[in-house]
Amino acid sequence: MTTGFTDLRLEGVTRRFAGHDALTGLTMTIRRGEFIALLGPSGCGKSTALNCLAGLLPLTDGSIWQDETRLDTVPPEKRGFGMVFQSYALFPHLSVRRNIAFGLQMRRLPRAEIRRRTDEAIRLVRLEEHAAKLPGQLSGGQQQRVAIARAVVLEPALVLMDEPLSNLDAKLRLEMRTEIRRLHQSLGLTTVYVTHDQEEALSLADRLVVLRAGRVQQIGTPEELHTTPANRHVADFMGFRNLLPMRVAELAGDKAVVEGDGMRLHGTAVGALRPGDPVVAAARPESLRLDAAGGVPATVEVVEYQGREAAVEVVTAQGVRLHARAGQRPAVGEPVTVGVDPADLLVFPADEDEP
Template sequence: MPLSANAFGSLELKNVGRSFGGHDALVDLNLTIRAGEFIALLGPSGCGKSTALNCLAGLLPLTHGQILIDDKRVDVLPSEKRDFGMVFQNYALFPHLTVEKNVAFGLQMRNRPRAEISRRVKEAIALVKLEEHAKKLPGQLSGGQQQRVAIARAIVIEPRLVLMDEPLSNLDAKLRLEMRTEIRRLHQSLGLTTIYVTHDQEEALSLADRLVVLREGHVQQVGTPAELHDNPANWHVADFMGYRNLLDLKVVSVSGSSAKVEGNGLLLNATMVQPAAAGDEVRVAIRPHDLVVAREGQPTEGRNTFEATVSVVEYQGREFAVGVNTSTGKNLFVHSEYAPTPGETVRLVLDPARALVYRTSLAAVSAEEQELLQVRG
């Protein structure tokens, strides 16, 4: 199913914003998307990601800013003139129409010839592997199958952009994994340009070429999955990207990008993402996988080590997720290759490069700090 007829070079969002009754739901979103990219808008509920998607789709008018495709404004066009396909969270299928007729609907609204509609509907249904269900009604399908119909309906019109609003949130864990693979396969095989809204960081990391993390309508960071996973720009992004251990500590000394920090009965060597000085209150972010229970005799030279008491152990296949308490009662999430016993005192090991130091405020990251992030990456 070729998409060349509606191909474009780039989609640009310039200072895009949307307010509701004086409340800013989205503030100055600036982003350039290249044709063929898969972009994930990521953040907690109420962060502005669905607002951004609805502004792109033409379902919400902009309060300010512009949306351009190859330097031509599209935000002034009604939604049906933008040639975008939309996949909704609740599928939004017509319950009284068969799979075939649901998929055909957009083409019929565009008054395409009957023979063309039949051919393209057949191709789209084959792409999502629903040939055996073409004559069924949505109510006769599973949740995953209904989502496939919704995707087929979006791509059959050969859109220049596909918008997906948390399309997997209503599915069980197994189906989410299967559909995640299916969405990425379709994106690659059809050469789609996709913008995908999710609150699931694992989903975003596995699907997207670039991620846009939002908080309270403001962009916090834009980057590749690896960049955001390894080098979050501020503690909010770190928290959202799985750095579950957030410690409020004080800087003792600074040497280049390294800092010694203390508090909660801990004294750690850490790495500054945002500059700090001796005496500053900072927030240190540590991913559970980077804070590990040491085995007897394991070398610890150049690493932070301290003791803690095991409170809970969870089996996770090849490893164990462990909850521990420090001597001052601070709860931490760590990992272990073996199953320690609740109540046991264990030694934890942490690479200073994986203890990330941030300011406690969420001020924008400066150019100097962005350069530091790139050096660390």
Template sequence: MTFGQLRLDGVSRSFGTANALRGLDLTIARGEFVALLGPSGCGKSTALNCLAGLLPLTAGSIWLDDARIDGRPPEQRGFGMVFQNYALFPHMSVRANVGFGLKMRKVGRAETRRRVDEALRLVQLTEHAAKFPAQLSGGQQQRVAIARAVVLEPPVVLMDEPLSNLDAKLRLEMRMEIRRLHQTLGLTTVYVTHDQEEALSLADRLVVLREGAVQQIGTPEEVYAQPVNSYVASFMGYRNLLDATVTGAAGSSVTVEGAGVRLTGRGSLTEGPAKVAIRPEDFVVGGGTENALDVTAEIVEYHGRELSVSARLASGVPVYFRTDERLAPGDTAKIGVPAERVLVFEP
């Protein structure tokens, strides 16, 4: 099935009186990789299940180009799905698992063989074709699930936290694998994750959700560098979130005071309470006079090239930063951060 775009128009879903998803508007171009990102319970799976046809909408519509599809049952949408729990058939070999959907569609033997071989080759499981799921590692099972989804050559592949059960190393490998498959097969992928790093590294565009509502839609660069609010910022690694008050503003430069310090940052607030967001890696120890803060190190974690330091301001408010200086607990330090790296939001 070819199409130009998949469009969600005000897609909403409630359970009783609770809105799990509120008015999601999103247009996904063919070939695009979109990640739905947010913490547990924010509505990611709900959105994906609405797309798949596993959950009826309570409002809104879903379109493939000019065809409205939200009334269609899942099998008529023909989307590939990969779930968190791989849901493989335990009594079937890898080959039979991957070929199952083709068999259901009455695809001929030779054609099935060719397509299954190709899918197994793509996920690098050719030599495991005769094994059963229980004889495979978690990552291999995951790849079977992916092969099973892509063998049908679906117009859209939906993945719900497909890597969450894997160990860190395998997760990194599979992440690349998924991106490679997406590119090689020219798939359109909608990928659900609560892991910002996964979303940033995989997706062409991110959709950040909070309590069922979209907070920001943008490229990884946009969402990472210009989060629209402190919620998105905290999700994007701005671990320092300080309560402060705006005391001056000129253009996009904002001065705030809070936690016993004064900082210059950027934002559009001109007065009132504010939330200040700073990434740990944007602080420089000893360096720069801009936004200089005196801190006392409390907990120092070793991260190979860098240390991750949890420190406190004189006011007792915690500050997190990274450094390659060999600091020890109890050490005092002066840390600075460029004003353009200090984001000032409404609280």
């Protein structure tokens, strides 16, 4: 089973818990060597999807295929996938070396080969001095590296990572992110990575799957998702912090004029719209200008210093809060006029199911 595959197909993978749909109809194809990120807020079904892939959760419906072999009926120990758990799940009674060697021992490989491959994996994650220690004696980052080494030492056909960086502090998280990317590039292991951090997903993955409430919202490359989110939820996840409920006033092709809360803005329509439709107009903080001629008048309320620029929160006369960025730090209470380039303001249909 360890031999690689050409592609791994998920067909309508569904998982229900006591009448509640955790994951509904996930269909996608993972190609060999790809780095896929499953992205979404907590409870969106991303961990469920990962556990279904690992075989730790049986499917309620759908199937998983590894080339021509049906996989969803195979128990986890026979799938030959490596998994890195959010809590690392290192065996507390085994040394770093024996943790890493565990999977090789389960395969009943010759002693010399186990030794050689374990040594190699320990070197790969740079834990040579700590090989004899127990997991409890290691720092969070080191434990994380053991967990990764333990999963990749088997050279699995697929590596599954469940929010592996969420228990680390900000600095270590950045370092480990680079480390994971480096490992992926040097070993070429097909990886499925679950995270709720869009920055992590964008920087690591070849393709992203955005999930919400158990349903796929969009599948695409980081560039596609970043520039053309398919709906307001994906936009929300991709850093469009300004999400304004408005109405379509005029429509010409994909050029839309939207109105609401005393504002009239020009934007780009995404999806089918008709004049009068309720919409959500989305813009990133960095797309907003605070000195636009003929823009919306507003007052600066909060200024956060963030190094080269400042994050600014302004409020319009109608009380709408907008998030912007400014190179020069404005003073609190200063009047500004907010404007946005029509290409940077995406207009999405408002959801029926959303309040």
